[in-house]
Amino acid sequence: MNRLGTVIGFTFLNKVRAKSFVITTVILALLVSIGLNVPYFIEKFTGEDSESVAKIGLVYGNQPEIAESLKVYTDKQSNNKYSFVEYQVADEAVLKQDIKDKKIDGYLDFSQDTNGAFPEVSFTSNKESMDVSLQTSLQAALQSVKTQYITKGSLTAEQVAEINMPVQIATFKALPDAASGENGESASGSKSIAIINYVIVYVLIFLFFFSNMMTGNMIAAEVTAEKSSRVMEILITSVSPLTQMFGKIVGMFLIGILQIAIFAAVVVVNVSLPHNAPLLADFDLDLSQINLQVVILGFIFYILGYFLYATLFAAIGSLVSRTEDLGQAIMPITMLSLATFYIGIFSLSAPNSMLLKVCTYIPFISPVSMLVRIGLGEIATWEIALSLAILVISIVLFGWLSAKIYRTGVLLYGKRPSFKELRKAMKAYKI
Amino acid sequence: MANALLLEKVVKQFGDKTAVNEISLQVEKGEIYGLLGANGAGKTTTMRMVLGLIYPDSGRIMYHGKPYGKELQHLIGYLPEERGLYPKVKVSDQIKYLARLRGMSTSDADKSLRYWLDRFEVPEYYDKKIEELSKGNQQKMGFVAAVVHKPDILILDEAFSGLDPVNVELLKATVLELRDAGTSILFSTHRMEHVEELCRNITILDRSKTVLQGNLREIKKRYPREEVILHTTGEVTGLEQLEGVKKVERQERGYRISISDVAAAKAILRKAMEESDVEHFEIKEPTLNQIFIKEVGESNE
Numbered sequence: 001m002n003r004l005g006t007v008i009g010f011t012f013l014n015k016v017r018a019k020s021f022v023i024t025t026v027i028l029a030l031l032v033s034i035g036l037n038v039p040y041f042i043e044k045f046t047g048e049d050s051e052s053v054a055k056i057g058l059v060y061g062n063q064p065e066i067a068e069s070l071k072v073y074t075d076k077q078s079n080n081k082y083s084f085v086e087y088q089v090a091d092e093a094v095l096k097q098d099i100k101d102k103k104i105d106g107y108l109d110f111s112q113d114t115n116g117a118f119p120e121v122s123f124t125s126n127k128e129s130m131d132v133s134l135q136t137s138l139q140a141a142l143q144s145v146k147t148q149y150i151t152k153g154s155l156t157a158e159q160v161a162e163i164n165m166p167v168q169i170a171t172f173k174a175l176p177d178a179a180s181g182e183n184g185e186s187a188s189g190s191k192s193i194a195i196i197n198y199v200i201v202y203v204l205i206f207l208f209f210f211s212n213m214m215t216g217n218m219i220a221a222e223v224t225a226e227k228s229s230r231v232m233e234i235l236i237t238s239v240s241p242l243t244q245m246f247g248k249i250v251g252m253f254l255i256g257i258l259q260i261a262i263f264a265a266v267v268v269v270n271v272s273l274p275h276n277a278p279l280l281a282d283f284d285l286d287l288s289q290i291n292l293q294v295v296i297l298g299f300i301f302y303i304l305g306y307f308l309y310a311t312l313f314a315a316i317g318s319l320v321s322r323t324e325d326l327g328q329a330i331m332p333i334t335m336l337s338l339a340t341f342y343i344g345i346f347s348l349s350a351p352n353s354m355l356l357k358v359c360t361y362i363p364f365i366s367p368v369s370m371l372v373r374i375g376l377g378e379i380a381t382w383e384i385a386l387s388l389a390i391l392v393i394s395i396v397l398f399g400w401l402s403a404k405i406y407r408t409g410v411l412l413y414g415k416r417p418s419f420k421e422l423r424k425a426m427k428a429y430k431i
Numbered sequence: 432m433a434n435a436l437l438l439e440k441v442v443k444q445f446g447d448k449t450a451v452n453e454i455s456l457q458v459e460k461g462e463i464y465g466l467l468g469a470n471g472a473g474k475t476t477t478m479r480m481v482l483g484l485i486y487p488d489s490g491r492i493m494y495h496g497k498p499y500g501k502e503l504q505h506l507i508g509y510l511p512e513e514r515g516l517y518p519k520v521k522v523s524d525q526i527k528y529l530a531r532l533r534g535m536s537t538s539d540a541d542k543s544l545r546y547w548l549d550r551f552e553v554p555e556y557y558d559k560k561i562e563e564l565s566k567g568n569q570q571k572m573g574f575v576a577a578v579v580h581k582p583d584i585l586i587l588d589e590a591f592s593g594l595d596p597v598n599v600e601l602l603k604a605t606v607l608e609l610r611d612a613g614t615s616i617l618f619s620t621h622r623m624e625h626v627e628e629l630c631r632n633i634t635i636l637d638r639s640k641t642v643l644q645g646n647l648r649e650i651k652k653r654y655p656r657e658e659v660i661l662h663t664t665g666e667v668t669g670l671e672q673l674e675g676v677k678k679v680e681r682q683e684r685g686y687r688i689s690i691s692d693v694a695a696a697k698a699i700l701r702k703a704m705e706e707s708d709v710e711h712f713e714i715k716e717p718t719l720n721q722i723f724i725k726e727v728g729e730s731n732e
Contacts, residue, residue: 003531010524010528014517018519230511230513231525232515233484233513233515234509234511234515235532237482237484237504237509238529238532238533239504239532240501411479411484411485425445
């Protein structure tokens with residue numbers, strides 16, 4: 001036990017003191033900060049942009065009636081996106097000259113009359129595409145004008161407005177009656193899943209994937225480095241491979257936690273900066289709605305999942321003699337965790353699918369799929385317990401297997417052994 | 432008292448290949464035991480079994496009369512052939528780490544490390560990284576790592592390879608010092624002159640089998656003395672005609688004479704004294720090198 005502590009301490013301190021670790025962490029923290037502030041900056045820049053009102057030439061030429069009603073409609077709406085400059089005739093030369101002279105930003109033109117149908121609308125400017133927000137508001141205005149044009153006054157203004165109103169779908173989550181009794185959420189009447197829970201699950205999956213990959217790769221790289229520098233031979237004579245392996249895994253785990261804690265702190269600090277507060281509200285995120293159960297269970301599954309993957313990473317690291325060969329050897333686990341990641345991400349919108357239900361009982365995939373189901377779907381307590389049990393059992397199993405591989409692998413040099421060679425070596429070493 | 436280290440008919444097979452075939456040896460307290468053999472003869476496998484890294488298929492290995500156990504890890508020091516330390520970690524950090532793994536307290540480890548660095552006259556390496564040191568110095572640090580926890584049984588695999596003569600002497604003196612302090616040392620090398628200087632008993636392995644074993648002096652006695660070195664002031668003629676003389680080689684300061692019988696040496700000396708003044712007369716015992724080549728080399732190369 002004492003020696004396990006020594007190994008953990010050595011692994012942890014060495015990594016934390018390494019320049020590469022410090023630099024990576026700082027860079028990632030900076031990226032996270034920048035990323036979190038991007039919405040603010042975007043708003044700032046586009047906000048300035050939208051203040052300058054686009055001047056649009058409105059050509060009356062072919063369709064004076066429609067043009068007029070568009071102008072009337074626009075005047076009624078208090079919009080600050082655009083204003084119209086009227087042109088009675090479509091004289092391209094004049095219009096283009098005006099665009100060039102910056103009198104207008106572009107002009108709207110209507111095609112010839114087409115038997116009562118709404119004419120085609122064209123927008124000409126010196127840009128390749130139309131500004132998105134401008135396009136949206138113009139489209140809305142034209143839609144309204146179109147309705148007026150088609151109905152030709154047979155509907156009242158309210159009816160027209162009603163037609164133009166998009167249909168809203170409210171989403172609710174149907175909870176079983178038994179659950180709704182004990183569940184505090186349903187008592188408050190709100191059965192919809194808070195968006196913050198999506199965000200939390202998403203973030204947890206992301207964290208799981210990245211910290212798993214990062215620490216896992218570090219473990220494998222460390223083991224291989226120890227092997228290729230032959231420190232391993234001294235190490236295994238001083239401390240049992242099992243202690244060594246788990247010391248390394250726990251040490252790296254602490255590093256992963258430290259890194260997550262740093263990022264979490266960075267996120268919290270950035271989000272709570274005053275200029276980000278309205279943005280948070282814009283996205284309809286309310287931190288008080290965080291489902292604590294998700295976070296706690298997520299953390300438990302994260303730890304267990306980590307240990308499952310980490311033992312495999314250590315075992316594979318022990319099989320490789322040179323660091324150059326490591327990437328290739330690790331490929332299968334990388335694929336596995338990528339698959340896990342994508343199953344999680346794509347199931348966010350279908351948390352109760354059969355695929356996900358099955359996945360919650362498959363050890364390597366279960367941490368992520370459990371996260372999705374607990375956070376977004378519905379799941380019985382026994383299902384959680386069963387999944388946890390399977391996970392724990394497989395950790396013990398794979399831990400045992402990895403320890404065996406590790407014990408054998410660290411003494412095998414040369415090319416990466418095949419399974420057959422490995423089994424032979426295990427037998428030969430009596431492990 | 433039980434031997435510090437005892438191997439009894441130890442056999443190790445890898446698949447259908449026998450790596451070590453019935454090796455038996457014992458190392459006393461305060462003894463340096465030489466394990467010799469060509470490459471691939473089974474030295475490293477034997478050492479790994481002694482270290483408890485791999486288990487023998489049959490036979491037994493006893494340490495102070497007891498079988499291998501976890502607590503032995505504290506008593507054994509090991510300098511592997513391809514010595515390794517963490518290249519990017521400070522000398523002090525990693526050697527203290529290794530010492531603590533072997534059951535030392537941090538302060539004891541620190542004291543011991545400083546002692547050894549002073550002993551090798553390189554106290555400034557304390558704060559250096561291994562990759563900053565030259566190869567020979569890295570090796571010295573490897574040696575320090577092997578002895579820092581004051582082991583009872585020390586296993587040195589090719590301890591002196593790649594060192595300059597000054598450092599070889601320094602390390603040799605250290606090894607002898609450890610021996611005098613009561614450390615039992617199992618020592619493997621290709622360099623016969625080191626064995627002759629250091630070891631009392633030796634085992635020569637050849638392709639997994641023990642070909643020669645025993646006290647170094649007795650082994651040498653078993654091999655006929657076949658060479659006489661003679662330094663005289665004047666010339667000695669007619670040595671070739673003496674009975675038992677095979678070949679006479681004129682050298683800078685005298686003669687090197689191959690003989691088939693030790694009795695011939697007397698005749699040579701008598702003749703030399705008759706004809707000239709004898710400055711130096713020696714019946715050379717065979718070097719271990721010659722014995723080794725005789726036992727191993729011919730069949731191997």
